[in-house]
Amino acid sequence: MSIELNALGKAYTADNWVLQNVTAHIESGEFFAIVGPSGCGKSTLLRMIAGLIPISTGELQIDGKVATDLPPKDRQLTMVFQSYALFPFLSVTDNVAFGLKARKFPAKEIEERVTKAIKLVNLEEFKDRRPRDLSGGQRQRVALARAIASDAKVCLMDEPLSNLDAQLRIKMRTELRNLQQELGLTVIYVTHDQVEAMTMADHIMVLHDHKIQQIGTPLDIYNRPANTFVASFFGTPRMNLLPARVTADRELTLADTLKLALPKPLPVADYIVGIRPTSLYLLPQGEGEPNAQVKTVEYLGAQILLEAELSDGTPIELTADPDENYRAGDWLSVGIDGNAYIFDHTGEVQFMVEGGRQHASRSHASAQA
Amino acid sequence: MMLTKTHKTLRYLVLVIMAIIIIGPFILGFWTSLLPTADIAKGTLFSTHISFQNYVDAVQQTAIMRYLLNSFVISLLTMAAQLLFCSLGAYAFVFLSFKGRDFLFYVILATMMLPFEAEVIPNFATVRQLNLLNHYAVMVIPFLTSAFGIFMLRQSFRQIPPELKEAADVEGLNHWQFYWRVTLPYARISLFTLAAYSFLESWNQYLWPMLTTFSDKFRPVQDGLRQLQSQETFNNWGMIQASAVIVVIPTLIVLFVGQHYFKDGLNEGATK
Amino acid sequence: MQAEVTPAPKPKVDQSAAISHKRAKGYNLHAGDKYYAFAFLGPSLLVLGTFVFYPMLRTLYLSLFLTNNVGRPTVFVGLKNYIGLLTSSAYQASLQATAIYVIGVVALTLILGLLLAQLAVKKLAGIQWFRTIFSATMGVSVSVAAIFWLFIFSPSIGLFDQIGNLLHLPIVAWLTQPGPAMTAVIISTVWMNLGFTFLILFGALQMVPQPLYEASAIEGASESYQFFHVTIPMISPTLFFTSTVTLIGAFKSFGLIDLMTAGGPNNATNLMVYRVYQDAFLSGNYGIASAESVILAVIIALFTLLQFKFLEKRVTY
The missing domain is CATH 2.40.50.140 (Nucleic acid-binding proteins)
Structure with missing residues (x-):
């Protein structure tokens, strides 16, 4: 599923633009990173795509259909949060099954999908545990499994690795990337870490000062920075x-x-x-x-x-x-x-x-x- | 979350209805306190004879101001005593080691289960024997400390990092000094919560003062209002409402000013 | 002075183990603290002993006797006071009235408190005003609440009768008929409880992490599904706490009853504490009143224990 951002803008009060004129095309199956320093509006942009924050101006298309005003649940996407957003009162299995149950899938299908998703992230041993009994990395995997189980082909990720320690973060980069390619997911990945974006993404959007600074492949961004901000942010x-x-x-x-x-x-x-x-x-x-x-x-x-x-x-x-x-x-x-x-x-x-x-x-x- | 226009309107509608239900009794009480009792008795609530005469009458003809003063004295004394005794007790359970400490703590915890209402009979006999009846002391002495207060402050003191105690030991602070200079400042939010809680608890006492005070000189407001309400043979509603408003206004002011702190403190207590 | 309670550290201890050992011990406690303990804890123990422990035992003792009119035990009757109470239809009626009152108060307080909290937690223009209003009854003491509602329920001039008149509904004698009197007392109590309950539940709702709602919205949960599958489980510890506090408070209700109905009409609102008061201080039956006190204390202790048990088991998420 491809995604089209067409001159998206966000203003909470008149003329106070948090984001302006964001235009981009995200190819189906692509790993697309949105990078910028904190406060640049990258999380806002992701939440606009998710439908959690209303879009002020412009148009959003998902899979060729206008989705600008659709409620989140009808956008056929999933999201992995920085804090993982796991339900503390549910076991790993029930956390992964949450969305499927909310959408009233047949019990048998829920079980199949959940089992498969948990297996994909190697959490079979832990499937009956509560989130509080898991390590940071394991919680991260539960969040991933929940995204995978929903079968949506677009996955939004909001700094999913930033709460992990340095070594685990590096390991998870590779795992995430492999998983994305194996499942053919379209991933939109928000991060403030330029190394993360460089190592994982097919394309990078650099956001700063409420505007797009540059969109390009990691190599482009590194070798042909469009301005001093991009030049000094990467590398x-x-x-x-x-x-x-x-x-x-x-x-x-x-x-x-x-x-x-x-x-x-x-x-x-x-x-x-x-x-x-x-x-x-x-x-x-x-x-x-x-x-x-x-x-x-x-x-x-x-x-x-x-x-x-x-x-x-x-x-x-x-x-x-x-x-x-x-x-x-x-x-x-x-x-x-x-x-x-x-x-x-x-x-x-x-x-x-x-x-x-x-x-x-x-x-x-x-x-x- | 995104809200549609109708959704929003609906939400405001429910909010307004609930707000009216909540403040209705206040407004009605305040409004009728401004009306002559004759109009109230006739049921003409939309009267235009508005005045503060009922307030003047209440202050001049009843002991309402004395009741308020009594309540303030009793509640402030109780609050101060509970802050002191509960914090000292809690300190002992956290920072001191002595034989039977845990046992004693569980005993105190157990008393939280016993309602004061179930013990009024022997307590009444006790205060009568101690010659405390009909005096401020009778409403303060039984409540000088509280098991709940000790429990709550103990929870709060346990949050103090052990490093602080270690540093104090290195500095050579004794227990009095550590209690006064470190423990109390560190737990000030919990102390504030306990202060508010014990003040309100004492302010709202009803049964105990009703049993133990017989004169306006010492009677607190709760029983003062009861007195007014039962004495008024001819149902002087205007004046009674005015008295109720006089009583409720100070606590409302305290509540709105302290709301911010109070809410945080309460939640801290509720989740521990 | 024997200062160290912790054993001297053994050489070559794995460092992480040493740290966790120290943490588990918490504060270094000293053996020479007896004097301090006595000074710090003495006053509290004296007060609790005189006004909580002694009266507890004394009440138990008295409940086994008949007493004279100043409360001195005269004839030992064993459990006869209890047997008499539990077989008397008047006491059974009081227990029943208390149960109806408590259930009504707890259910309505929680439902309305949760509704108010849920309404007030969403960001809307002017919401701060509503939050302030919703918490207002916390500043209302029991006699003020009773007086306000007495007027509202009072015959012919009260608000309800006036509205009823306007709409040509049959007049309800609120405080002089058993059913309506109970309803009136419950409504007044719930109103008085709402401010506190609202504040506690509102605080709990505010502490539910926003991403949980965002995640569930994306995963396809409707608002009502979110309420029952995210909100309620997340605040269940607080809900439990609030319900226990409200429940215990309802069992102890006295002031409102005294002012509004004095246990009437026809003992319809003669709740447990009010009966203790009547039997002891109006009729002078201290032995029977003591037995009633013990029954009340047992019930309240059971619910408090239940709460402790729950809070103990519960681990913070």
């Missing part, structure tokens, strides 16, 4: 955003320190240039002209993360080899070694400079020599 460690100005025909100077050669000329204006920490490189210690000073050193295992300040005081993050023994106060010589994204002063992307190894600092020539 760990975060992308550096440096102020830049045109200093020559095809040259930008970043933070008064780093020079970036451009493939084509830019109008004279202020720009923001985004460079991921992994796209910066360091000359070996003692070489090149120093242009940044280390403030803190974080060991991440395979890499170390350096928080530094460029000579004009702009903070910058970069990664380095853990074998190098950096300490706070050390001076570095930083160069650009990867993609750089040019944004205008409002944050809209202009174009991307493909990264060759171009050391753009003043010491470029001498370093190469």
Whole structure:
């Protein structure tokens, strides 16, 4: 079942828009993630799709039929909640059967479906327990089983993994993804965790500031961010955003320190240039002209993360080899070694400079020599 | 949830009907308190002879203000005593170790099952022997503490993190200090609830003061109203209603001002 | 002073086990607390002993005797007071009246309280006003309630008779006929109880997590299905608590009866506590009144025990 969001909007009071002009097409069988920081309206959007919150403007289509004003129970979808929304007074079996009983399915069919759903999430041993006697991960599975049992082909998920501990969360990502593909479910998945969205989704919608920032595949979003928000929201460690100005025909100077050669000329204006920490490189210690000073050193295992300040005081993050023994106060010589994204002063992307190894600092020539 | 227009209208209709049923008796009582008794006796409730004369009469001709004062004194004394004795008792059950502690606690718990109403006969004999009849003391002394209060505060004190007691032990606080500086502030919501509960409980006492007080000097409002109602041979409804309104207004004000706290406290008590 | 009650920690204990051990112990209790215990608990024990324990035993004792008119036991009669009571049609009638009253009060208070709470819990413009109104009777004391309702039920000038007149209905002598008098007393009690019951149930409804309703709405439950399969089970502990409190309160009713009907007409509203009062303090039959007190106490104790049992078993969700 495909879902069509057509210029959806939500306002609780006149002109106080929580969401505006949300348009998207969600393919049948697709894993569609809605990502954004808290307060961006992502849960509101999900509840609008579910029918729990009325839609103020625009049109919602489910499976080609207008569903804008349908009550939740007639939208043929299910939902998994952040808090799991399990009924504490019912056993696992009865929780899973709740919707089927409410819809007055024949007892035999209820039993078949419930047994099947519980088996799918590996909870057979626990089927007579109450939710309070289950671990967080098991409760999560009960919520999933309830969604599966209902046989609806669309499943809405509202931060379903955020109450689990880190290890379990990673494990459940894979399980969820496998289950979704096995059952051919269309999943709309709300999360604030960009890693979750990147690892699970077919398509990602980035919401911020009550508006869609970008829709695309995880690769698109990572490699071709539409604006500074998307650029800095995705990827760990975060992308550096440096102020830049045109200093020559095809040259930008970043933070008064780093020079970036451009493939084509830019109008004279202020720009923001985004460079991921992994796209910066360091000359070996003692070489090149120093242009940044280390403030803190974080060991991440395979890499170390350096928080530094460029000579004009702009903070910058970069990664380095853990074998190098950096300490706070050390001076570095930083160069650009990867993609750089040019944004205008409002944050809209202009174009991307493909990264060759171009050391753009003043010491470029001498370093190469 | 989404509500359709008719659904909403229906809901408001039921709300309004229920609201009228609930405040009807208040409004009727207040309205008739403004009417001359002659009009009430004729059944003309839509009279236009509105005045506060009944209130003036009630205050001047009856002891209603004295009854109110008596009730305030009795209820405040009872409340203060229960806060002190119940919190001390509860503290002993949580923070002190002594022989027979659990047994004693169950005994006290068991007394919560015994209604005071079933014990008035020997209690009456006791207060008569102690020469307490017809005095404030007779309405305060039997209620200086309450099993319910001890039970409720014990539940609340048990929520105090053990680390706090440990920290206090390290600091060298003795039990009096820990009771006063940590336990009471920590459990203030429960204390507030108990205060409200014991005040109202005492304010609503009816049977006991009726048995033990014989003069207006000490009679609390509940029995004062009973006195007025039975004394008025000619059914002076206007004045009786005015007296009832005088009695109900202070508690209504307290209720509306304290509603927020009270509701939270009650629910805390109800779910523990 | 022997300070440590907990055993000295053994070396090499698994850390999680050590923590749970400490938690299970809770507070460190000291053996030298006797003096404090005496000071803290003494006053309460003295009061409870004098006005709760002693009278309980004394009532039991008195119930086995005939007494003189100041309440001193004269002739030991064993269980004859009880046998006499339980075989007397007047006492049976009182028990029956109490049962009708209690059942009526508890059922109506709970149903109406739940209706009010359910109405007030949904967000609507101005709902705060309704919430305040619904809780208002909590501020009403028993004699004020009795006076307000006495007027409403009073013959010819009262509200009900006036409305009846207007609609040309037959006049009901509310407080002077057995059936209507019971109805009037029940209505007044329910009205008086509603504020408290509403507040408690409203609080319980507010604590039901919203996602449970959202989930059930998506799963296809209608509003009435939600009410019976989500709301009621979720608040059942509170419902039970409220019903027990209301029930015990109803068994103990005295003031309203005294003011509105004085047990009449024809003993139709002569409830258990009122009979104790009449037999002891009006007729001077302290022995019989004591036996009545014991029966009342046993009934109330049974219901309180039931509540404790339930609350104990119940685990918070």
